[in-house]
Every structure is written in C-alpha cells, then in structure tokens.
Amino acid sequence: MGFKTIDLDKPGGYERYKKLQETKSVKKAFEDEEIKKPETKFVEAPKAEVHKSGKVIGVDQLRVRKQPDGDILYLISKNSIVKILEDHGTWLFVETTPGKTGYVMSQFIETTTTGG
Numbered sequence: 001m002g003f004k005t006i007d008l009d010k011p012g013g014y015e016r017y018k019k020l021q022e023t024k025s026v027k028k029a030f031e032d033e034e035i036k037k038p039e040t041k042f043v044e045a046p047k048a049e050v051h052k053s054g055k056v057i058g059v060d061q062l063r064v065r066k067q068p069d070g071d072i073l074y075l076i077s078k079n080s081i082v083k084i085l086e087d088h089g090t091w092l093f094v095e096t097t098p099g100k101t102g103y104v105m106s107q108f109i110e111t112t113t114t115g116g
Contacts, residue, residue: 004030052084054092054109064094064102073102084111 004026007013020029056062061075068091076082076096085101086093092106 052087052111052113054082054084054094054111056080056082056104056108057110058108062104062108064096064100064104066102068103070103074100076104082109084109 006017006020006029008017016029020026023029056076056078058078060078062078062080063072064074064076065071066073068088074096080096082092082094082096082104084092084094087106088103090106091103092109093101093103094109095101
C-alpha cells in the first residue's frame, strides 16, 4: 500500500479524518475507498528495420552457391551490391537481385548496415 493523504478540503475529507482519529487505523479510514489499480498498457515500440547489405570486394567474380561449399549457382561481379539475409560466420546467405538468393564467402563482402 502506498502513502495515503487526507485532504480536508475535498468532499468526504473531514469525515475520513474523523474516522482515522477514532479508529487509529489508516486502513479503516480508507476502507470505503475503491482501490483503483492503474491500468498498465504495454505498447510495443515498432521495431526499427535494419537492413544489412554489402558490396563484393577482392575478386572480379564471386561465386554464389546453393549452400556453403555447395554447387555454384551463378557469378556476381566486383562491386555488386547484395542484401545480407543471414550471417553464418564465414558464409553469408544473400539476395543478389529480387528473388535470387545463395551463399557467398563473407571475406569477399564489405558489409554496411542502414536503419535501426
């Protein structure tokens, strides 16, 4: 229970004061008061969208693979921009153009982060 105050200028204040004096009990003085718990509403803050992308560096052509160390799907050129979807340490799962995805070695991607 928090602190209670009796405001003698408010309606019922003097009656509450008299009840406190008679009973010597704060609880009894305020027993007619409806306990109102503050309504707590948790509003989830919108998550900042973070975009991680990268640029092909260090090689003229970078192999995009079906899986790490897997079959080569296609090649992308130096300075090509990729969207990084997943980071698996030495391998990145990237989107090179809308709908075209695959794995590339992370050592050949210079990453940048925007947003957030």
